[in-house]
Amino acid sequence: MKLQFRLKETDTKSMARLGEITYNGKVYETPMFMPVGTNATVKTLSPEELVEVGSGIILANTYHLWLQPGEDIVAKAGGLHSFMNYDGPILTDSGGYQVFSLAKPKDINEEGVKFKNHLNGDNLLLTPEKSIQIQQKLGSDIMMSFDECVKWPSTHEYLEESVKRTLRWAKRGKDQKMANDQLLFGIVQGGEYPDLRKYCAEELVKMDFDGYSVGGTSVGEDKPTMYKMVEYSTKYLPEDKLRYLMGVGDPIDLIENVMRGIDIFDCVSPTRLARHGHAYTWHGKINIKNHQYKEDFTPIDAECDCYLCKHYTKAYIRHLINAKETFGARLLSIHNIYFLHTLMGKIRENIKNHTLEEFKEEFKQNYYGEKNE
RNA sequence: GGAGGGAUAGCGAAGUGGUCAAACGCGGCAGACUGUAAAUCUGUUCCUUCGGGUUCCAUAGUUCAAAUCUAUGUCCCUCCA
Secondary structure (H helix, E strand, O other): OOEEEEEEEEOOOOOOEEEEEEEOOEEEEEOEEEEEOOOOOOOOOOHHHHHHHOOOOEEEEHHHHHHOOOHHHHHHOOOHHHHHOOOOOEEEEOOHHHHHHOOOHHHEOOOOEEEEOOOOOOEEEEOHHHHHHHHHHHOOOEEEOOOOOOOOOOOHHHHHHHHHHHHHHHHHHHHHOOOOOOEEEEEEOOOOOHHHHHHHHHHHHHHOOOEEEEOOOOOOOOHHHHHHHHHHHHOOOOOOOEEEEOOOOOHHHHHHHHOOOOOEEEEOHHHHHHHOOEEOOOOOOEEOOOHHHOOOOOOOOOOOOOHHHHHOOHHHHHHHHHOOOHHHHHHHHHHHHHHHHHHHHHHHHHHHOOOHHHHHHHHHHHHHOOOOO
């Protein structure tokens, strides 16, 4: 195995865990946030900048790379790492999220999921086998099982059927796995229903995956529901394997879900919000386009040590975003990713000190102020 | 000097008797965004004490009714001398 996970300790007051990923001689600490680079690029950032802001694992997407440029091109390039010039660990999503975002219910059947190629209109069929075959050609370090990410709310009846199918898909995908240097994760679904989460998790554990994801969150549910979905899932997962909460990146959700036993997270929000002119700060999220920043010559966040905050002012970033200059999107992306990595660092520090609960309250007080969620 | 065209909200531009406080685009002001069909999308943008009030270059008319028709004026543009 190229990538290995070791659990170092578990918090005495919560389910939070401290761990360590070793990869090609490098060591990355968990809990960790993973930026999303769907098309084999974390939008607007170079690999050097990713390393600079503290990124470890980054994501790429099976569905997108399958359509463009095609997995064979990436394989000919020597795999994703060499293709995109990133030597850190890469995780590929399976296309399961596109079942949620692109496909219609009628397009889902036992064999797989029918898609309309969003680039040229071709009819496509993605199956669990195909997804793993593509991911093997892409050469990612962590592969995801092809699952159905189900919208919220959904009935117990529908989710039971869907979970059973996702489990059959997980098995079919696992049977496709050839090389031993790529990990394969199973994905726990089951919506908000404890019995389905338990069933799904236990069945996946029986199949013995290299790690486990919690899926089906961030699909329209409220926060308490999301937290329950995670609790209902992580309690059935083995201690010694990585646990990945898919698509969650709101700062408070990172803290809450670390406390529920999650090790790694991914989310598009730091980069997408950046492109739309938003920045995280320790005192809440701000929209840099707002008029109040027109003549504000202070940094986005005085407490932040990122490249943007050390060199540029709100007024300048506002100008760049309003003028639609790509440098603005890049600077904000650097800042937002740096912010989440820094937050994860503080979370790790507070797990070590057994002060995570206090840290959470302090963070909420600063981030939400009087609003309090 | 002659012939023609035009002036509409912050800007550009539709509308050419009532259904017009006036399409649409830009700009402005806000909001959304969660395993990225998203550098995208949505709302709002004359004033208002939310009852209403005041608008389509100006003035005077025609009409039950005018951004729209008539007269005069002002300014702008194009072509010919």
